[in-house]
Amino acid sequence: xxxxxxxxxxxIGVAPGTLIHVGNKINENVHMTMFEYSxxxxxxxxxxxxxEAFALKENPTVKWINVDAIDKVxxxxxxxxEFKLHPLMLEDILNTAQRPKFDDYDDxxxxxxxxxxxxxxxxxxxxxxxxxxLVPNYVFSLQxxxxxxxxxxxxxxxxGKRNIRKTGPDYLVYALIDAIVDSYFAVIEKxxxxxxxxxxxxxxxxxxxxxxxxxxxxxxxxxLRNSIWPLREVINSLIRSDSPLIDENIVLYLRDVYDHTIxxxxxxxxxxEILANMQETYISSLxxxxxxxxxxxxxxxxxxxxxxxxxxxxxxxxxxxxxLEWRIGYGLFWIISIAVAFFMLRYFRKKKWL
Numbered sequence: 001x002x003x004x005x006x007x008x009x010x011x012i013g014v015a016p017g018t019l020i021h022v023g024n025k026i027n028e029n030v031h032m033t034m035f036e037y038s039x040x041x042x043x044x045x046x047x048x049x050x051x052e053a054f055a056l057k058e059n060p061t062v063k064w065i066n067v068d069a070i071d072k073v074x075x076x077x078x079x080x081x082e083f084k085l086h087p088l089m090l091e092d093i094l095n096t097a098q099r100p101k102f103d104d105y106d107d108x109x110x111x112x113x114x115x116x117x118x119x120x121x122x123x124x125x126x127x128x129x130x131x132x133x134l135v136p137n138y139v140f141s142l143q144x145x146x147x148x149x150x151x152x153x154x155x156x157x158x159x160g161k162r163n164i165r166k167t168g169p170d171y172l173v174y175a176l177i178d179a180i181v182d183s184y185f186a187v188i189e190k191x192x193x194x195x196x197x198x199x200x201x202x203x204x205x206x207x208x209x210x211x212x213x214x215x216x217x218x219x220x221x222x223x224l225r226n227s228i229w230p231l232r233e234v235i236n237s238l239i240r241s242d243s244p245l246i247d248e249n250i251v252l253y254l255r256d257v258y259d260h261t262i263x264x265x266x267x268x269x270x271x272x273e274i275l276a277n278m279q280e281t282y283i284s285s286l287x288x289x290x291x292x293x294x295x296x297x298x299x300x301x302x303x304x305x306x307x308x309x310x311x312x313x314x315x316x317x318x319x320x321x322x323x324l325e326w327r328i329g330y331g332l333f334w335i336i337s338i339a340v341a342f343f344m345l346r347y348f349r350k351k352k353w354l
Contacts, residue, residue, distance in 0.1 A: 020073070022095045030075060031068040031146050035157050036061050039166045042157065050075050053138075054082050062169045064139045064157075068146040070094060070131070076142070083108065083135050093142055096129045100230040102237040109134040109245055111173070111234060114227040115149060115180050118190045125187060125220055127227060130180065132173055134245055139169045141176060149183040150176060170246045174253045177235070181257055184228060184264050191220060195274060202278055206285045214282065218275050225268050232261050299348055306340050 032047035038061045047053060053065050067075060070093060080090045089110050092098055103110040111132040119126045130148070133140040141150070153175045156164045164175065194217055201210045235258040239251055314321065314333065323329045348354045 020091075020094060022097060029069070030072050032075075033066045035064040035066075035154070037157055037165045038062065042160065042165065044154075044158065050078050057082075057137075060137065062137055062139070062172060064141070064169075064172055066141045066143070066148075066150070068143050070096070070129075070142045070144055079133075079140060083133075083138070085133065089133075093131045093133075096144055098129060098131075100227070100234050102234045102241075104237075104241055104243055106243075107135070109173075109241075109243060111177070111238070113177065113180055113231065113234070115143070116184060116187050116224070116227060117149075118187050125223060127223070132176065134169055134173050136245070137169060139172050139176075149179050153179055168247065170250045171253070174250055174257065178253070178257050178260075181231070181260050181264070185260075187224070188264060188267055191217070191224070191271060195271060195278075198278060202281060202285070206282050206289075211279070211282055214275060214279055218272075218279075221268060221272050221275060225265075225272070228261070228264055228268065232258070232265060235261055295353070299353065302348075303341050303344050306344075307337050310337060310340075 032050060034043075034045050034047050034053050036043045036045075036056060036059070041061065047065070050065070050067070053063060056063055070076060073094065076090050076093055079085065080087070085108065086105055089103065089105065092103075092110070092112065098112045100113050101111075109132075111134075113130050113132075115128045115130045117126045117128070118124075128144045128148075130144075131140075131142040133142070153164075153172075156162055156175070164171065194213075198210065198213055198217065201213075235254055238246065239254050239258065310333065314323065323332075326332070345354070
């Protein structure tokens with residue numbers, strides 16, 4: 001899946017609030033589930049029509065409706081008409097290039113986040129936009145495609161553990177946001193493993209492939225930062241919100257999510273610095289290797305300079321060179337040449353140039 005949602009031209013110039021899906025169409029079929037619960041009751045079912053959830057509007061139970069295909073505009077439009085949701089909010093749900101944000105519409109709340117996975121096959125991070133709409137007794141979670149990180153929340157609802165059924169829809173929204181934030185830690189761990197492997201490669205074999213991996217990982221970190229950094233503002237806005245849809249007791253839980261978000265952001269910033277230092281280390285090691293090569297070449301050149309001088313002297317085309325008549329002249333030349341080279345090598349070792 002592409003990390004950057006490519007906006008299509010069909011949304012340009014249309015009136016604000018026009019419901020047009022912007023993003024990649026992934027689902028052929030719509031998958032909708034509903035969890036209806038209270039302290040005494042629980043029901044889980046698959047919805048074939050979204051209107052099935054509207055029939056329970058008068059029930060005081062909490063209803064969680066999860067829709068796994070936001071590219072189906074008619075479903076979003078039906079939800080908006082039933083609960084009188086603002087057209088601009090519906091437009092934001094359909095636009096998968098949204099920045100994480102929180103909007104308070106008095107009678108209902110809208111939250112959009114990025115749900116992140118680490119794709120083992122492609123060895124990269126996959127992003128999915130998730131929108132939450134909180135209305136009295138209802139929570140709508142609207143996803144791009146099927147599959148999420150909410151299975152633990154579902155199990156808690158099925159088992160009734162930790163008093164989740166005793167709380168209202170605001171606690172359910174907190175639990176879903178918390179599940180998304182917790183999933184970020186798994187992604188961060190994968191990034192940490194990749195950084196550790198890169199550091200080992202950088203020390204053992206600092207070649208061009210390592211530099212390519214460093215640049216790729218830096219893009220991953222930037223992508224993570226852009227996806228998670230605005231979440232701090234979202235959680236902070238929820239904490240400070242005076243909406244009657246959020247109970248004061250939920251604020252304590254939201255502060256815990258806020259702390260986790262800050263921890264993740266701090267970790268990302270640390271990884272950015274590590275990667276920047278790794279890039280500098282690569283450049284330094286490359287420069288050191290070049291210097292070592294140049295030093296060896298310079299030493300060899302320095303050794304051959306006097307030998308070249310001797311060879312040049314006795315290679316001159318003068319008719320009379322006394323040494324040319326010596327019987328031992330050729331051997332003496334080699335003895336002198338080897339002695340000069342040996343002396344220079346010892347001198348370089350003494351100076352610790354070798």
